[in-house]
Amino acid sequence: MPLKRILNAQSVAVVGASKSETKRGFQAVRTLIDEKYEGKIFPVNPKEKSVLGFRCYEKVSDIEEPVDLALITTPAGTIPAVLDDCGKKGVSGAVIIAGGFRESGAEGRRLEEEVVEAANRNNVRIIGPNTSGMMNLKTGMNLVGLPDAPKGDIALVSQSGNMALTLMTEARLKSHKGFSYYVGVGNESDIRFHEYLSFFKEEPDTRAVLMYVEGMRDGRRFLQEAYKTTLHKPIILLKSGRSKTGRRSAGSHTGALAGISEVARSAFKRAGIIVVEKSDALFPIAETLSSLPSIRNNRVAILADGGGHATIAADILTDLGVEIPEMEHKTQERLKKILPFTASVRNPVDVAGGTDADPSIFAECARIILKDPHVGGLLLVGLFGGYGIRFAESLKWKEEDSAHQMGKLVRKRDKPIVVHSLYSSARPHSLDLLRYYNISVYDSLDTACECIGALAERGRYLREYHAKVNFVFNWGAKARPEGRAIIETVRKEGRNFLLEPEAKRLFQIHGAPVSEDRLARTAGEAAAVAADCGGEAALKIVSPDILHKTDAGGVRLNVIGEGAVRQAFEEIVGNARRYRPDADIRGVMVSPMAPPGLELIIGTKIDDQFGPVIMFGLGGVMVEVLRDVAFRVLPISPRSARKMMEDVRSIAILNGVRGNPPYDKAAIARVLLQCSEMIESYPEIAEMDLNPVIAYEKGVRIVDARVILKEGQVEGG
8 A cells, every 4th residue: 555654654754843842843753752653753954953862864865764754844835845855765755734835825726736746756645735744543653743642443534633633532531432543634735535545444453434524636536435445444424514604614724625515415425424414423423333333224222211312312313214113022022021011112112210220121121122133223321320320329230230231242142232321421330331342322312313323324335335336437338429429520610518409319319208309490391390299389599609598589489380480480590690690500499399297407517526416306496496406426326316316305296296196207217327328428528407307107308408518628537
């Protein structure tokens, strides 16, 4: 792995080392000493002879021994020259602390480009710039300066130093878990998110990857690597920049493009990433996923010592898509034998005071419940851990014994237990014992539910992994010769968009159901074509100089009769001439009016981070006012096409309401897949817009189609 020598560096040169305690160059050397870094430390500063007992070198190339990594703490303007010197020494990587680059404006962007050029010229990989640093907690290589960072098996990759500090503080104060590595990605000018994933996928001491992301330089490569990683290790991610204000903040912070949040969210989930919406759930979910087995059947039992908590937990889990199954009759009968007759044993299970005198009964209940084949995991909610505090000190021994039994039960059954306890902050020994067995314990009921919900989500993903798409295009493989000819003709004419007849023909070549149109060059031809339509006709201007036909008065709908068709033809052409006197008018397209049905909108575009994406929604007010649409990163699978339809809030309309039959979702899915195929076939396509697509009880029809090409020639994707 190219990053091994960097993230597992055996020697570090601190460029800008200092004797001043307020300088980062002093703090870096001191932290490496305090953390008992296993490698060698080489301070670099031409003005100093030594720093903290270490010989100080004038420049990196003066160091006699091999240097794996340089921590550069000098100002931004000095960095290209420092990288040139690192190249002479054969340094593999550099951590660049300084800000003032892309995030600060045009001049900073120019300087960052100069830094990247220097790094490439010298074969030095860059972490940052504008980074808080990085840590390998196994070797003590702490290049952040944060003392007492908790060690563990979670890798942390973040674009915010403050978020990293928050997560490490939370881990130290509330958990027994910690981190194997931390990388402050910064501006991601060289080493990208997907490269870190590739490293951590193979890193043996890392069980989960926790990420805070504002924007990505190469989102598609990240998805491809995440798709490979999540089969082996969970990735937990919080993506900021969903709001307009948040996107502006992300831009000023890292210079990254935040992109469309809906696209990012759906793409991450398809890659198996657990997407977290709230920052206070980020570490708990990572802790849980790194410690416990996933839930294999999406079914959870709730065990409570109070009805209120049980009911709230059931509501939250249901909202998260987790099933609360009724357990087998024999399971309920076994529970009845050890609980009071007032207890509820169906699920949620309410012990109804049955544990007040003996909290070890919790362990026996857990044993019975987890033996049930309908149950994939257990959520324990309420007072556990507090019986020895609230009722009698003697009960703490039974709580501790119960904790031992539940810990062993998780290992035996390979089913997770997550605990919500009102007494978590009191840190009774019984709860510490649960944590020793890697059972997650939280004082927030919402957090506990989100954690067990994440275990269920991961289990669902692993069961369905074979049905996923790996986000890789086979560019041009499914192109048709006639389709290529259409694209080439458009290019030769100097256009970057297809005329509507060309666009519809391209769709037709790929099997899509387009309306039956013919081009008329005279009013008489238009009348003859309309007569063949046998009823109402639609007329649209066809001109390479008029992209937006409606703006030019170039559209007439519901035209009936020969005279009306002739008049409409003349009006359309006249309007086009007035709108653009020099327009090249190829004629007027005449189409039969589509029968009434349900209007849909389907489109594709190039996302800044993830490349080609597709959108689906109901047309009219649903898209214009309610913005009820679903996105997917292309290419998509048949399953993804179906799921897109299920993701729109107005799915009930597609399913048929008020006695109306359902619309043909299989036909809609085929159009979505045909759009995916076309994007993969012709990498020249920048954007497609099908609006409207009319859906019926049987079949669909594409009524209007627009295809825009990328500027200039395109080689591959």
